[in-house]
Amino acid sequence: MRISASAPGKLILMGEHAVVYGEPGLVLPLRQLRAVVTLTAAPQPRLEAPDLNLFTDLSTGIAAMGPDVSTQSLHPLEVTLLKAQHHLHTHHNLPQQLPNLCFHIRSDIPVKRGMGSGTAISCACIRALAAYYHCRLNVAEVEAFAQAMDQIYHGRPSGIDAAVIAHERALRFQRDPKGAPVVRFLDVPHLALLIGDTGPAAPTADVVAHVARRHARDPRIAEVIQRMGALVRSAEQALRNQQWQVLGQLLFENHQCLQALEVSTPTLDHLITQAEALGVAGAKLSGAGQGGICFALFDAENPNVDAQVKALRQAWKPVCTQLYDFSAALSDAD
Ligand code: PMV
Numbered sequence: 001m002r003i004s005a006s007a008p009g010k011l012i013l014m015g016e017h018a019v020v021y022g023e024p025g026l027v028l029p030l031r032q033l034r035a036v037v038t039l040t041a042a043p044q045p046r047l048e049a050p051d052l053n054l055f056t057d058l059s060t061g062i063a064a065m066g067p068d069v070s071t072q073s074l075h076p077l078e079v080t081l082l083k084a085q086h087h088l089h090t091h092h093n094l095p096q097q098l099p100n101l102c103f104h105i106r107s108d109i110p111v112k113r114g115m116g117s118g119t120a121i122s123c124a125c126i127r128a129l130a131a132y133y134h135c136r137l138n139v140a141e142v143e144a145f146a147q148a149m150d151q152i153y154h155g156r157p158s159g160i161d162a163a164v165i166a167h168e169r170a171l172r173f174q175r176d177p178k179g180a181p182v183v184r185f186l187d188v189p190h191l192a193l194l195i196g197d198t199g200p201a202a203p204t205a206d207v208v209a210h211v212a213r214r215h216a217r218d219p220r221i222a223e224v225i226q227r228m229g230a231l232v233r234s235a236e237q238a239l240r241n242q243q244w245q246v247l248g249q250l251l252f253e254n255h256q257c258l259q260a261l262e263v264s265t266p267t268l269d270h271l272i273t274q275a276e277a278l279g280v281a282g283a284k285l286s287g288a289g290q291g292g293i294c295f296a297l298f299d300a301e302n303p304n305v306d307a308q309v310k311a312l313r314q315a316w317k318p319v320c321t322q323l324y325d326f327s328a329a330l331s332d333a334d
Pocket of ligand 1: 012015017020113114157158204208286
C-alpha cells in the first residue's frame with residue numbers, strides 16, 4: 001500500500017497585510033513547488049520528515065489526542081497529523097487514533113519564506129489521510145482544516161494562504177465585514193516571474209502584530225492599507241488586460257506601501273531597487289516580510305525580456321540564498 005497527496009506553494013502577488021484589514025489580495029498557486037505526504041503500512045504510527053531530520057513515533061502523541069492536542073510539547077508536523085485524524089473522526093465518524101502507517105513528509109517549498117509551506121503540508125496531510133480511509137473531502141473542508149492549523153501557528157491569519165493552496169487556483173481574496181472569506185477565481189495567463197529568496201522571515205504572527213501595533217497608534221497606517229486596497233483593484237484590471245507594465249508599476253508602488261508598514265528589509269529593498277534599475281516591469285516583497293522572498297514580473301512582450309531576466313538573475317544571485325526562475329514556465333495556467 002502506498003498513498004500520496006500533495007499541495008502547492010503560493011505567491012502573494014499583491015495585498016499581503018492589507019487583507020488582514022479587509023482589503024482584497026491577489027494570490028497565485030506555485031504548482032512547481034509542492035509538499036508531498038506519502039503513507040505506507042507500518043507496525044505503529046510513525047512520522048518521517050527527512051528534510052527536517054525528524055523521525056518520530058506517533059504513539060506518544062496519540063495519548064494527547066483530542067481537541068486539546070498539546071501544541072507545546074509536540075512538533076508542528078505531529079500536531080498537524082493528530083489534528084487531521086481528529087477532524088476525520090469528528091466530521092466523518094472515522095477512528096479516533098492514527099492508523100498504523102508511516103507518514104512520510106517532504107516538501108520543495110522552503111520553510112518560513114512566505115511561500116505557504118506549513119499550509120501546503122496541512123492540506124497534503126488531511127488529503128492523504130482521507131484517501132487512506134476512502135473518504136471524500138471537498139475543497140472547502142480542506143481549506144477550513146488548513147485555516148484552523150494556520151490559526152494555531154500564525155495567530156490570526158486572514159485565510160488567503162488556506163484558500164489559494166486548497167483550491168490550487170489563482171484567486172482574489174477578501175474578507176467580508178464579518179470576517180468571512182470571499183474568494184473569486186482569476187484567469188491568470190502566463191506570468192513571467194523570478195523569485196528571490198533572502199532567507200528565513202520573521203514569524204508571520206510577529207510581523208502581523210507589528211503592523212497591528214502601528215495601526216492602533218498611527219492613523220497614517222490605515223491610509224497606507226487603504227492605498228494598498230486601491231492598488232489591488234487596479235492590478236486586477238491590469239491583469240485582466242494583460243498590461244504587464246501597468247501591473248509592474250503597481251507592484252513597485254505596493255512595495256513602497258509595505259516599506260511604510262516596516263515589513264521590508266534593507267536586503268529586500270536592495271533587490272527591488274536592482275530590478276527597477278534594470279527596467280524590469282515590476283517587483284515587490286511577497287508574504288509577511290521582514291525576510292523571506294521577493295519577486296520580479298517581466299513583460300514577456302518586451303523584445304529585451306531574455307536579457308533582462310539574465311541580468312536580474314546575475315544581480316540577485318549573490319544576494320539570494322535561492323532563485324526560482326518561472327520566467328519561462330507558467331505560474332497558473334498549465
Ligand atoms: O504566511 P505569509 O508570510 O505568506 O503571510 C500571509 C499574508 C499576511 O497578509 C501577512 C497574513 C495573512 O494572514 O493574510
